[in-house]
Amino acid sequence: xxxxxxxxxxxxxxxFLATELLLFGGLFTVYVVFRLEYPELFHRExxxxxxxxxxxxxxxxxxxxxxxxxxxxxxxxxxxxxxQISLLLTLALAAGFLGIKYLEWSGDFRHGLFPESxxxxxxxxxxxxxxxxxxxxxxxxxxxxxxxxxxxxxSDQYNTPVEVTGLYWHFVDLxxxxxxxxxxxxx
Amino acid sequence: xxxxxxxxxxWAVLLMxxxxxxxxxxLDLGLWNxxxxxxxxxxxxxxxxxxxxxxxxxxxxxxxxxxxxxxILGLIITGTLTDTLYR
Amino acid sequence: xxxxxxxxxxxxxxxxxxRGFRSWAFxxxxxxxxxxxxxxxxxxxxxxxxxxxxxxxKLLSPGPALFSDHAYNVLFTLHGxxxxxxxxxxxxxxxLGNFFIPLLIGARDVAFPxxxxxxxxxxxxxxxxxxxxxxxxxxxxxxxxxPYSAQSSSAVTALxxxxxxxxxxxxxxGLNFIVTIHTMRAPGMSxxxxxxxxxxxxxxxxxxxxxxPVIGITFVLLIAERVFGxxxxxxxxxxxxxxxxxxxxxxxxxxxxxxxxxxxxxxxEVIPVFARKxxxxxxxxxxxxxxxxxxxxxxxxxxMFVSGMSTPAAVIFSFLTFFVAVPTGIKIFNWIAxxxxxxxxxxxxxxxxxxxxxxxxxxxxxxxxxGSLATDVHVTDTYFLVAHFHYTMMGGTIxxxxxxxxxxxxxxxxxxxxxxxxxxxWWLIVTGFNVTFFPMFILGxxxxxxxxxxxxxxYQPLNIVATVGSWFxxxxxxxxxxxxVRSLRSGARAPDNxxxxxTLEWSVPSPPPVENFEEIPTVTDWPYGYGxxxxxxxxx
Numbered sequence: 077x078x079x080x081x082x083x084x085x086x087x088x089x090x091x092f093l094a095t096e097l098l099l100f101g102g103l104f105t106v107y108v109v110f111r112l113e114y115p116e117l118f119h120r121e122x123x124x125x126x127x128x129x130x131x132x133x134x135x136x137x138x139x140x141x142x143x144x145x146x147x148x149x150x151x152x153x154x155x156x157x158x159x160q161i162s163l164l165l166t167l168a169l170a171a172g173f174l175g176i177k178y179l180e181w182s183g184d185f186r187h188g189l190f191p192e193s194x195x196x197x198x199x200x201x202x203x204x205x206x207x208x209x210x211x212x213x214x215x216x217x218x219x220x221x222x223x224x225x226x227x228x229x230x231s232d233q234y235n236t237p238v239e240v241t242g243l244y245w246h247f248v249d250l251x252x253x254x255x256x257x258x259x260x261x262x263x
Numbered sequence: 264x265x266x267x268x269x270x271x272x273x274w275a276v277l278l279m280x281x282x283x284x285x286x287x288x289x290l291d292l293g294l295w296n297x298x299x300x301x302x303x304x305x306x307x308x309x310x311x312x313x314x315x316x317x318x319x320x321x322x323x324x325x326x327x328x329x330x331x332x333x334x335i336l337g338l339i340i341t342g343t344l345t346d347t348l349y350r
Numbered sequence: 351x352x353x354x355x356x357x358x359x360x361x362x363x364x365x366x367x368x369r370g371f372r373s374w375a376f377x378x379x380x381x382x383x384x385x386x387x388x389x390x391x392x393x394x395x396x397x398x399x400x401x402x403x404x405x406x407x408k409l410l411s412p413g414p415a416l417f418s419d420h421a422y423n424v425l426f427t428l429h430g431x432x433x434x435x436x437x438x439x440x441x442x443x444x445x446l447g448n449f450f451i452p453l454l455i456g457a458r459d460v461a462f463p464x465x466x467x468x469x470x471x472x473x474x475x476x477x478x479x480x481x482x483x484x485x486x487x488x489x490x491x492x493x494x495x496x497p498y499s500a501q502s503s504s505a506v507t508a509l510x511x512x513x514x515x516x517x518x519x520x521x522x523x524g525l526n527f528i529v530t531i532h533t534m535r536a537p538g539m540s541x542x543x544x545x546x547x548x549x550x551x552x553x554x555x556x557x558x559x560x561x562x563p564v565i566g567i568t569f570v571l572l573i574a575e576r577v578f579g580x581x582x583x584x585x586x587x588x589x590x591x592x593x594x595x596x597x598x599x600x601x602x603x604x605x606x607x608x609x610x611x612x613x614x615x616x617x618x619e620v621i622p623v624f625a626r627k628x629x630x631x632x633x634x635x636x637x638x639x640x641x642x643x644x645x646x647x648x649x650x651x652x653x654m655f656v657s658g659m660s661t662p663a664a665v666i667f668s669f670l671t672f673f674v675a676v677p678t679g680i681k682i683f684n685w686i687a688x689x690x691x692x693x694x695x696x697x698x699x700x701x702x703x704x705x706x707x708x709x710x711x712x713x714x715x716x717x718x719x720x721g722s723l724a725t726d727v728h729v730t731d732t733y734f735l736v737a738h739f740h741y742t743m744m745g746g747t748i749x750x751x752x753x754x755x756x757x758x759x760x761x762x763x764x765x766x767x768x769x770x771x772x773x774x775x776w777w778l779i780v781t782g783f784n785v786t787f788f789p790m791f792i793l794g795x796x797x798x799x800x801x802x803x804x805x806x807x808x809y810q811p812l813n814i815v816a817t818v819g820s821w822f823x824x825x826x827x828x829x830x831x832x833x834x835v836r837s838l839r840s841g842a843r844a845p846d847n848x849x850x851x852x853t854l855e856w857s858v859p860s861p862p863p864v865e866n867f868e869e870i871p872t873v874t875d876w877p878y879g880y881g882x883x884x885x886x887x888x889x890x
Contacts, residue, residue, distance in 0.1 A: 192579030
């Protein structure tokens with residue numbers, strides 16, 4: 077018998093994700109406004125981003141969603157080891173994402189591209205920065221989950237924190253699913 | 264194991280779609296570039312939401328919590344655009 | 351289900367029994383958290399009020415007086431920011447909402463008690479950071495418009511950070527309330543058997559969850575503008591100052607409904623009790639709360655009519671603004687219909703409730719002049735606007751808050767208020783309020799702009815009237831607070847149900863025990879069965 081998180085917990089996390097949607101939504105609004113106002117600027121500047129690195133990051137995050145989903149399915153069946161390995165893999169993939177982000181940003185800085193350089197790069201750094209911050213926060217929570225998992229806190233009867241964190245993590249993935257084409261692919 | 268299999272299938276589809284959007288972005292389709300990219304992104308997002316986030320099997324109340332905020336997001340974007348597009 | 355004031359025979363400890371700093375700082379009890387919010391928010395009410403008194407003193411004279419123009423700008427910024435973010439937004443929801451939502455729905459606590467505590471801690475940290483920004487005082491006005499706020503050397507960044515945290519606290523509180531109301535109602539309490547305060551708090555919480563993140567990202571963007579030189583709002587970098595205003599008002603308009611909906615909920619509770627009549631139009635009042643919340647998201651542009659917005663946008667926002675008057679009017683008509691042929695007792699809660707209706711009508715109707723494009727051009731950013739929002743926020747929300755405080759004081763503290771002092775305070779407050787703010791409608795129509803420390807001499811007489819009015823208002827508020835403090839110590843011990851109310855909080859002792867209810871009640875009827883109408887015929 078595998079139990080998922082109780083209804084209040086699911087309602088709570090989805091309500092929280094609603095707030096995150098509107099937080100990022102402000103940045104998406106800024107993007108739409110300026111993209112329509114400065115199409116040439118956006119086209120010109122977006123070519124300075126590395127599409128391949130962006131795509132690689134997308135793959136890393138999508139895979140981390142997979143490992144997270146597998147981990148949740150595992151603990152719902154009481155598989156402690158699979159949960160722990162899934163959490164470790166998710167952490168590793170997230171770290172990889174951040175690593176590539178670091179390479180991208182430092183490359184941009186070396187080329188004299190900063191948040192204040194122009195409106196496109198202001199948006200690029202703000203959006204990927206806020207997103208990256210959410211990745212870091214998600215990783216911190218996952219480390220805490222891993223510690224609890226190793227203590228045997230979770231089972232097929234109780235795994236609410238894992239599922240709630242999973243939903244958060246998928247949301248972080250969702251934001252990137254939109255950030256990637258908006259920043260890297262269309263101009 | 265069935266549940267794991269579904270996730271892997273969804274993941275594989277997501278990767279293929281990602282490859283597709285990247286490929287299309289190298290072509291010049293004018294305004295359709297944006298349309299295709301966002302359309303594919305939305306389809307990917309729907310897959311993540313429905314399968315990874317379990318919305319496919321969720322109760323109606325949770326679905327409402329998930330969908331209603333999108334309306335509000337649409338509001339701020341359209342409302343702002345009625346100003347910035349028509350000055 | 352009998353709700354008569356039967357004193358409990360079990361010596362269960364009440365929620366105030368445990369002593370010591372740790373019993374408060376680490377509590378999970380929604381009642382204690384509500385009391386802490388109550389004290390913190392009302393502290394800032396008093397500070398903001400003292401600042402207002404200083405502003406009014408300066409305005410006695412049309413020319414330079416008392417302190418510099420720059421100091422004046424700092425003071426009205428502080429008055430606005432403090433009153434809005436640190437007092438009026440959290441006051442009812444986080445204090446009375448926290449205390450009474452579980453009690454009114456028959457629950458032992460909110461859905462996430464620990465999150466509730468963390469929300470308070472976050473609020474406190476936000477308050478501290480906000481107050482720390484006083485080191486380099488801000489003079490932008492509480493609306494922080496760019497480009498000035500992006501360029502000013504004052505502590506805008508610190509204030510933005512502090513208010514971001516305060517906003518986060520309100521988001522988490524709203525989230526908690528939404529889940530609580532959905533999942534923790536007592537058996538038998540269908541949505542249509544909920545007290546109307548709960549409907550109001552539900553609508554409020556939805557707004558808090560959906561609108562507050564937008565001011566959050568606005569603060570983040572303002573900080574980015576200042577710290578990283580990003581130019582979204584800077585015309586010199588291709589940015590748009592109006593974009594800031596869109597974001598700011600996308601939150602700050604719905605937030606006025608965060609302010610008023612809980613107050614309206616209180617009115618819906620007080621009037622039936624003190625008119626001994628069932629509420630008229632329960633469903634209309636319930637649904638109008640949701641309608642106000644939703645329509646409130648559609649109208650933010652009406653704060654920007656003269657800022658340079660496009661004409662089509664201005665027309666659309668003005669058109670939509672008129673719609674919000676409809677559900678508001680529905681509530682007012684239903685309250686008045688409830689009063690009609692009621693058996694009215696003019697105890698202090700009822701006095702404030704009636705005051706609310708009267709003053710909020712004035713405030714609301716004057717909103718129509720501001721919502722119409724042509725008249726708005728004349729009155730916007732004048733004292734007409736200042737009067738309008740004080741009539742709605744103070745004549746409305748704060749009178750509703752006072753009604754709630756007087757109504758629920760016995761339940762929260764276990765003591766009755768001294769009615770004599772309460773009524774005296776009320777006279778001073780109502781008279782003082784109107785003498786202070788009504789002249790401002792006239793001043794505004796005559797052309798006196800807001801946020802000016804000096805003004806043409808022709809406006810002086812009415813300014814003197816307003817200042818004198820503010821002295822009565824302030825004195826009345828001081829007496830009201832003095833009454834609270836005095837009654838805490840020497841008020842008569844309150845019975846379980848001093849007002850013979852039918853909502854669930856009156857079925858437990860005053861003050862309530864830690865766990866609220868000995869046994870979770872089973873609800874069989876709506877809570878407005880006063881007089882001969884004990885069945886609503888409206889259940890689901």
